[in-house]
Amino acid sequence: QQQVKQSPQSLIVQKGGISIINCAYENTAFDYFPWYQQFPGKGPALLIAIRPDVSEKKEGRFTISFNKSAKQFSLHIMDSQPGDSATYFCAASGGGGYQKVTFGTGTKLQVIP
Amino acid sequence: GAVVSQHPSWVICKSGTSVKIECRSLDFQATTMFWYRQFPKQSLMLMATSNEGSKATYEQGVEKDKFLINHASLTLSTLTVTSAHPEDSSFYICSAGRGPDTQYFGPGTRLTVL
16 A cells, blocks of 8 residues: 655756655654655665654755645755756655655656756 | 665676675664665665664565575674575665664665576
8 A cells, every 4th residue: 555645756847946746645643754865876865854743844945845634745846956856755654763664656856957 | 974885886696696785874873774675767665674683574575585684783784685586686775774763775786686
């Protein structure tokens, strides 16, 4: 059962534009929602993460918006750059103590000049 | 900080041989490490959770005898793919837990079984 749904599967954005990736979860026990960035042939790198007691978290050009009642969260990349071209995974885990991370299906972002 | 390394970064082997992949947390101690498998253009699938000094916990459908995991120290976990076959060819990624929730991922190991 897919517990974290991610969309879109792929995204093309012009340089300087805003990239938006959406995720939805089902398990209300999840209490930690990280986003990972993965370049081809590399392992995922933690980008930004949020907990459900916060509706928004911003780090540089990256912002997570969180809607607890709708069980949805999204990643916004402002002023998208060609170097942001990568695959992005949302994820969720619950309960603390290195709980298993459930990954979304991934979004391949391409930022064109 | 929070660097996780994997060795080797890629390996090619003949069918029937065994391959060992090492995962090391370089600048922190990790009581828990995770092993993932990723097929091209797909998401990461958790294979097993490795706890230092105890047996690994495998996900449903993952063969324990085929994917041997050893977490001998707080900085090293190994995954051995025994009697590898072409269908085992994949990208294997480890991660190490730090803090209450955060996992840091290694760079991955590309396994190709001929």
